[in-house]
Amino acid sequence: MRILIAPDKFKGSLSAQDVAKNIASGLREVLPDAQIDSLPLADGGEGTAEVICRALGGAWVECQAHDPLDREIDAHYAWIQNRRLVVMEMSEAAGMRRLAETERDPMRANTFGVGEMIVDALRRGAREMIIGLGGSATNDGGFGMARALGYEFLGRPGDAKLDGFKPSSLRELERIRKPRGVRLPQIIAAVDVKNPLLGKHGATLVYGPQKGATREQLEILEKALTRLADVTAQDLGLDFRDQPGAGAAGGLGFGLMSFCGATVRPGFDVVAEAVDLEAKMRGVDLVITGEGKLDGQTLSGKTPAGVARLAGKLGKRVLAIVGCASADLEARKIFEAVYELGGTISEAPRLVREKAAELARAL
Numbered sequence: 001m002r003i004l005i006a007p008d009k010f011k012g013s014l015s016a017q018d019v020a021k022n023i024a025s026g027l028r029e030v031l032p033d034a035q036i037d038s039l040p041l042a043d044g045g046e047g048t049a050e051v052i053c054r055a056l057g058g059a060w061v062e063c064q065a066h067d068p069l070d071r072e073i074d075a076h077y078a079w080i081q082n083r084r085l086v087v088m089e090m091s092e093a094a095g096m097r098r099l100a101e102t103e104r105d106p107m108r109a110n111t112f113g114v115g116e117m118i119v120d121a122l123r124r125g126a127r128e129m130i131i132g133l134g135g136s137a138t139n140d141g142g143f144g145m146a147r148a149l150g151y152e153f154l155g156r157p158g159d160a161k162l163d164g165f166k167p168s169s170l171r172e173l174e175r176i177r178k179p180r181g182v183r184l185p186q187i188i189a190a191v192d193v194k195n196p197l198l199g200k201h202g203a204t205l206v207y208g209p210q211k212g213a214t215r216e217q218l219e220i221l222e223k224a225l226t227r228l229a230d231v232t233a234q235d236l237g238l239d240f241r242d243q244p245g246a247g248a249a250g251g252l253g254f255g256l257m258s259f260c261g262a263t264v265r266p267g268f269d270v271v272a273e274a275v276d277l278e279a280k281m282r283g284v285d286l287v288i289t290g291e292g293k294l295d296g297q298t299l300s301g302k303t304p305a306g307v308a309r310l311a312g313k314l315g316k317r318v319l320a321i322v323g324c325a326s327a328d329l330e331a332r333k334i335f336e337a338v339y340e341l342g343g344t345i346s347e348a349p350r351l352v353r354e355k356a357a358e359l360a361r362a363l
Contacts, residue, residue, distance in 0.1 A: 026356025044267015045134025115148020142255010
């Protein structure tokens with residue numbers, strides 16, 4: 001029997017690589033003669049750069065940047081030399097993981113550091129960029145990123161530049177001035193959500209509360225992003241506010257499309273193509289995937305759903321090992337069987353091995 005292990009991370013517990021390693025260990029206890037291939041995956045969120053870097057034999061490079069609250073940091077991204085391809089995650093500079101829980105402040109947090117990473121990649125001669133949009137601490141619509149690239153955001157009086165990088169200052173925005181001489185390569189924004197920029201399903205109202213925004217602040221931030229979209233349409237002739245994925249990463253999807261000419265694509269598709277998942281799946285008998293939580297959101301572009309759809313297309317059996325699973329029947333139906341860990345985060349490695357062994361005995 002030939003088995004392909006293709007999981008995402010268990011957020012807060014195990015990386016995709018660790019999940020795959022422990023599943024393989026559990027399978028071998030019961031099926032010592034099975035041929036097992038491991039292919040850790042991601043869907044545009046945290047872990048995307050690592051997965052692609054590992055699959056394509058890239059290297060990690062370091063640059064100076066600023067975190068969401070303007071503190072200097074050392075940021076890292078993946079560099080694939082033979083393609084001059086850069087793979088980065090916005091969360092490396094502007095992610096929630098850069099902040100303590102008490103520091104969450106979407107009224108101040110900005111994406112300037114993401115722009116600094118892009119500028120560094122340009123200096124290295126990047127011809128392609130993949131930017132994973134997930135784990136954001138920001139809600140600035142890419143305002144900070146664009147300023148790092150040389151865009152000027154002007155208000156009154158007398159075309160004065162807006163104050164600092166506070167997203168709330170966008171309410172005073174009157175004009176946007178493009179930089180001269182900036183040449184950007186092809187940029188793909190890899191997303192795992194389909195939210196537009198504005199409205200009840202948009203960046204602010206859906207994700208703002210998770211980033212620490214109060215009800216009053218949500219209203220301010222929604223007005224700020226609305227003004228940004230209006231002036232972008234007015235001065236740049238571009239209006240991506242309703243594009244699926246525009247609301248990803250606090251509106252950075254909108255910013256990348258508007259200021260960088262980026263294409264927004266489902267993160268799973270981007271990763272699957274980069275690691276040649278379909279070709280690797282064709283020769284196997286069974287596929288095992290997984291993630292930390294299986295629920296209704298799984299069907300909206302998450303890794304296990306993408307793996308299941310591709311396995312179905314190729315006529316392969318597909319099972320899932322997950323941290324926990326909701327009662328959502330649709331999410332469960334796409335798998336032949338779902339194995340839940342239960343237990344605590346600290347027990348995750350052992351529990352994954354045990355569930356993999358249980359799965360193997362049931363084959």
